[in-house]
Amino acid sequence: MTIVYEDxxxxxxxxxxxxxxxxxxxGQKMIAEVEPRLLLSHLIRRGLQLTGTxxxxxxTNCGACTVLVDGRxxxxxxxxxxxxxxxxxSTVEGLAGPSELHPLQEGFKQEHGLQCGFCxxxxxxxxxxxxxxxxxxxxxxxxxxxxxxLCRCTGYQNIVKSVLWAAEKLRGSGA
Amino acid sequence: xxxSRFSYEAPRSLSEAISxxxxxxxxxxxLAGGQSLVPLMKLRFASPELLVDIxxxxxxxxxxxxxDGSIRVGALCRHADLERSALLKDKQPVMAAAAPxxxxxxxxxxxxxxxxxxxxxxxxxxxxxxxALGGHVVAxxxxxxxxxxxxxxxxxxxxxxxxxxxxxxxxxxxxxxGTPAGGYLKLERRVGDFxxxxxxxxIETSGGRGGVVSRAGIALTxxxxxxxxxxxxxxxxxxxxxxxxxxxxxxDLAAQxxxxxxxHRGSAEYKRHMVRTFVVRILNRAxxxxxxxxxxxxxxAA
Numbered sequence: 001m002t003i004v005y006e007d008x009x010x011x012x013x014x015x016x017x018x019x020x021x022x023x024x025x026x027g028q029k030m031i032a033e034v035e036p037r038l039l040l041s042h043l044i045r046r047g048l049q050l051t052g053t054x055x056x057x058x059x060t061n062c063g064a065c066t067v068l069v070d071g072r073x074x075x076x077x078x079x080x081x082x083x084x085x086x087x088x089x090s091t092v093e094g095l096a097g098p099s100e101l102h103p104l105q106e107g108f109k110q111e112h113g114l115q116c117g118f119c120x121x122x123x124x125x126x127x128x129x130x131x132x133x134x135x136x137x138x139x140x141x142x143x144x145x146x147x148x149x150l151c152r153c154t155g156y157q158n159i160v161k162s163v164l165w166a167a168e169k170l171r172g173s174g175a
Numbered sequence: 176x177x178x179s180r181f182s183y184e185a186p187r188s189l190s191e192a193i194s195x196x197x198x199x200x201x202x203x204x205x206l207a208g209g210q211s212l213v214p215l216m217k218l219r220f221a222s223p224e225l226l227v228d229i230x231x232x233x234x235x236x237x238x239x240x241x242x243d244g245s246i247r248v249g250a251l252c253r254h255a256d257l258e259r260s261a262l263l264k265d266k267q268p269v270m271a272a273a274a275p276x277x278x279x280x281x282x283x284x285x286x287x288x289x290x291x292x293x294x295x296x297x298x299x300x301x302x303x304x305x306x307a308l309g310g311h312v313v314a315x316x317x318x319x320x321x322x323x324x325x326x327x328x329x330x331x332x333x334x335x336x337x338x339x340x341x342x343x344x345x346x347x348x349x350x351x352x353g354t355p356a357g358g359y360l361k362l363e364r365r366v367g368d369f370x371x372x373x374x375x376x377x378i379e380t381s382g383g384r385g386g387v388v389s390r391a392g393i394a395l396t397x398x399x400x401x402x403x404x405x406x407x408x409x410x411x412x413x414x415x416x417x418x419x420x421x422x423x424x425x426x427d428l429a430a431q432x433x434x435x436x437x438x439h440r441g442s443a444e445y446k447r448h449m450v451r452t453f454v455v456r457i458l459n460r461a462x463x464x465x466x467x468x469x470x471x472x473x474x475x476a477a
Binding site for chain 2: 016017019035036037038039042058059060061063066072073074075077078079080082083085126144145146147148149
């Protein structure tokens with residue numbers, strides 16, 4: 001895998017440390033050669049071209065870049081790509097099946113859980129981890145679990161409703 | 176943003192990690208949860224030449240109680256592990272109260288208690304909690320292990336007493352002699368923000384709740400240039416059962432020990448007042464039969 005950087009004139013091409021890593025992304029096994037300073041979010045967006053994971057603040061605040069690492073939500077702008085070695089990454093692209101939306105995606109559609117949509121992938125990945133651990137959360141528990149993800153449009157009401165909608169659907173389907 | 180260039184090693188044993196640090200000299204840095212270090216590196220406030228990632232070292236992700244009742248937290252135990260811990264809920268109310276208030280739920284999945292102590296941010300929550308509990312850090316270096324009380328481990332803002340080739344491998348909370356009680360309260364503008372004010376109170380009473388206070392610790396977050404160990408305030412609680420007078424006295428002394436600055440989070444006067452309020456609030460609950468003081472959503476809004 002090749003990742004192309006902007007040349008800011010402050011780097012030479014010699015002595016760039018590169019490491020080879022193996023990881024799984026949305027169920028697919030991959031090998032990548034990465035510089036240690038490459039962030040996981042950059043590997044996902046630039047290297048794998050999976051641009052559903054968004055970069056919002058780039059300072060560990062907003063949660064738009066949330067992905068799952070071995071099932072746990074993590075801010076991918078605050079983890080090095082080399083640290084994905086041997087681990088399983090899930091992004092928003094892995095949610096939908098071949099012909100149908102994931103209940104979370106359906107829930108955000110039904111309950112109008114997004115306006116601009118920028119925070120939505122991070123919200124859904126954080127919610128996915130919550131529902132895996134707690135299939136029948138209260139409204140408070142949903143708000144608590146999403147408290148590391150910022151939304152600047154919706155005031156959160158419909159996001160919380162969307163997650164509760166998805167929880168109910170997932171329980172109904174026995175998934 | 177991305178960090179400046181560095182070399183990266185992910186050793187599989189502590190001894191290997193220590194020799195890498197030894198060879199790396201002052202420009203090497205340990206990477207555990209990375210939730211403070213990686214942002215600092217992205218902002219180029221930190222530019223280590225070598226990162227020694229300890230995440231692949233087995234056997235450091237524990238937290239457990241020893242036979243004598245002291246609690247050990249390994250260097251790779253995440254905040255989220257402590258938040259979900261049945262052991263802490265049962266045995267260590269102050270830590271159980273603090274764990275859900277660290278950063279935000281996503282950051283808690285990576286960040287570690289030991290890393291937070293090492294980072295020594297004056298606004299870090301764990302340093303106050305572990306100081307109030309009289310805990311210590313176990314450091315391992317080429318010459319072996321040594322134990323450092325947290326109160327002297329943190330020497331100033333972002334500074335600790337570790338040698339360049341030492342790794343903090345665990346934090347230890349000593350076993351209580353009496354019945355432990357207390358809590359941690361944090362005022363924050365929103366989840367994930369640094370504490371406007373944080374207060375940790377840990378007491379032990381002999382003969383169960385309502386008994387004579389046999390040990391007390393009070394420490395403050397965000398109201399000084401470093402974590403504040405309000406020892407005089409804690410001493411005011413000793414030797415008598417909790418009463419309105421001792422609580423008020425301790426709260427006044429804690430407020431006096433604080434040294435807050437007026438900033439965008441609030442005025443110095445307001446912060447000092449909140450120190451006082453939080454000390455009384457935690458002690459009132461420690462005295463009653465109710466649950467330990469912790470930060471529900473309503474608490475944070477208070």
